[in-house]
Amino acid sequence: MKILVPVKRVVDYNVKVRVKPDQSGVDLANVKMSMNPFCEIAVEEAVRMKEKGGVDEIIVVSIGPQQAQETIRTALAMGADRGILIQTNEPVEPLAVAKLLAKIVAEEGPELVILGKQAIDDDSNQTGQMLAALLDWPQATFASEVAIANGKANVTREIDGGLQTISVEMPAIITTDLRLNEPRYASLPNIMKAKRKPIDAKTPEDFGVDIAPRLKVLGVTAPPKREAGIKVESVAELVDKLKNKEGVI
Amino acid sequence: MSILIVAEHDNTALNDATRAAVTAAKAIGGDVDVLVAGSDAGDIAKAVSGIEGVSKVLHADGKAFAKPTAEAMEALILPLMDKYDVLMAVASTMGKNFAPRIAAKLDVMQISEISAVESADTFVRPIYAGxxxxxxxxxxxxxxVTIRPTTFEKAGDGGTASVETIEAPSGPFKSEFVSEELSKSDRPELTAAKIVISGGRGMQSGDNFVLLDKIADQLNAAVGASRAAVDAGYVPNDYQVGQTGKVVAPELYIAVGISGAIQHLAGMKDSKIIVAINKDEDAPIFxxxxxxxxxxxFNALPELEAELTKIGL
Structure with a gap:
């Protein structure tokens, strides 16, 4: 079985993002970039499946600027086998990403695509579901546990208020939630080894996919700022404020 | 403009988020119809017909919709979209699951988790975890469009919409519901709770979270945690409040032993009142x-418990 894992290069989750003064977006100059945390979980899950056996190859694909190659290298160092970079400096919306991925799926023929449930930059939470729709494959989103047997994937999903288990026919799309696993750190030898793994370079035009955005960004602003309040001297004072001033308890 | 809202419910009770969606739809303008897809969900359809501002209720009932998969929802909703300009769902795990599937089939780019409607085609949505x-x-x-329910008023009763029964596709679909395990806690769910009390690395161990549990019981609050506390293994991952965990906006958020890393603040800074208890007076949470x-x-929590008891909680 082949597994395809799409990964996205995003602002590191520890960075406090700043909105540009001209409201055109978020300032990305000199900001630390990393693999989207949910994508890391997707890579880890694929690698664990391969370690258990039954997986021949893990292909990692990223869509983005030249530097997205580093994100692919990170996945290769974690244990993926080869990479595909679809290079573009334009912003690519989830619908266009899904269309590009559908083309890759048609070329590569994976039985499973594992993606992060959302990217922590635009928080759309769409790509996996859209890819499933375009391929007419079943989807198991927000996975916290995956078991594959007899051409089916039994997936436990994190839903509001608890967990749900569904069974999906393969080939299928799985999107990862936080509890699925804890991604490993790549070892130095594996980082070195990853440098020799192949990465194919492509462009959106190679696939004949129109990536022109459907949403026009009219402005990006900072959310209303929170002011620091007061320090209270004692627990009794705190309870008094919460009960009598704020009425929240 | 005609808008189709997909109602959020569990076949026994209508989720209030549906009422928030009606408010958001009214801001877009036009006829607002609501689809109730369920199993033995006649009472839900009736409840929805009473919401002010709803023109018509479409009720689809079938076994496959007791716990519908995204594939079943697609089979039901996609044909209906010939007649509608806007599909609106709640950004719950349910809406997030099926809505992008339908958007892709319609070849449109979904607008996720909007927090405001500016006009019929312009919306505001949080990015970078708000x-x-x-x-x-x-x-x-x-x-x-999916909506963030906490940012819209909930439409009240006063409507007299008609209920039209429509056929529910019966499948088989490529995915199947197997089982569900809902948290049996008497406490409210983290994202729905009016009060949340969270612990950080300062709690020092998972056992110490019992100190928060007691107060949570008094306040009918949900218990959360920072990523640091989760990473340290004190509590499971589903406790996590933050950019990579759950985003909450309760009326009262109590952060205990949490320093206030950016990743945590992203998940709770829209709370109405924030209380921080920390021994480091320079902690960013303040x-x-x-x-x-x-x-x-370790002194403050037992005191808090005692003070709350004093006021009858």
């Missing part, structure tokens, strides 16, 4: 807290 707000205009002919208490949490 650290920036993006205003977007959709150029697609049809629109698929810069967003309405009320800060510089104290050792």
């Amino acid at each position: 650290n920036a707000m993006m205003k977007v205009q959709s150029t697609d002919a049809k629109k698929v 810069s967003v807290a309405d009320y800060g208490l510089v104290a050792d949490l």
Whole structure:
């Protein structure tokens, strides 16, 4: 079985993002970039499946600027086998990403695509579901546990208020939630080894996919700022404020 | 303009988020119809017909919709979209699951988790876990929108919409519901709770979370945690509040032994009142807290429990 894992290069989750003064977006100059945390979980899950056996190859694909190659290298160092970079400096919306991925799926023929449930930059939470729709494959989103047997994937999903288990026919799309696993750190030898793994370079035009955005960004602003309040001297004072001033308890 | 809202419910009770969606739909303008897809969900359809502002209720009932998969929802909703300009769902795990599927089938770019409606085609949505707000205009002919329910008023009763029964596709679909395990806790769910009390690395161990549990019981609060506490293994991952965990906006958020890393603040800074208890007076959490208490949490928590008991909680 082949597994395809799409990964996205995003602002590191520890960075406090700043909105540009001209409201055109978020300032990305000199900001630390990393693999989207949910994508890391997707890579880890694929690698664990391969370690258990039954997986021949893990292909990692990223869509983005030249530097997205580093994100692919990170996945290769974690244990993926080869990479595909679809290079573009334009912003690519989830619908266009899904269309590009559908083309890759048609070329590569994976039985499973594992993606992060959302990217922590635009928080759309769409790509996996859209890819499933375009391929007419079943989807198991927000996975916290995956078991594959007899051409089916039994997936436990994190839903509001608890967990749900569904069974999906393969080939299928799985999107990862936080509890699925804890991604490993790549070892130095594996980082070195990853440098020799192949990465194919492509462009959106190679696939004949129109990536022109459907949403026009009219402005990006900072959310209303929170002011620091007061320090209270004692627990009794705190309870008094919460009960009598704020009425929240 | 005609809008189709997909009602959020569990076949026994209508989720209030549906009422928030009606408010958001009214801001777009036009006829607002609501689809109730369920199993033995006649009472839900009836409840929805009473919401002010709803023109018509479409009720689809079938076994496959007791716990519908995204594939079943697609089979039901996609044919209906010939007649509607906007599909609106709640950004719950349910809506997030099926809405993008339908958007892709319609070849439109979904606008996820909107927090405000500016006009019929322009919306505001949080990005970077709420650290920036993006205003977007959709150029697609049809629109698929999910809403963040906490930012819209809940439409009240007073409507007299008709209920039209429509056929529910019966499958088989490529995915199947197997089982569900809902948290049996008597406490409210983290994202729905009016009060949340969270612990950080300062709790020092998972066992110490019992100190928070007691107070949570008194306040009918949900218990959360910072990523640091989760990473340290004190509590499971589903406790996590933050950019990579759950985003909460309760009326009262109590952060205990949490320093206030950016990743945590992203998940709770929209709370109405924030209380921070931390022994480090320079902790960044105090810069967003309405009320800060510089104290050792192992003294403060038992005191808090006692004070709450005093006021009858």
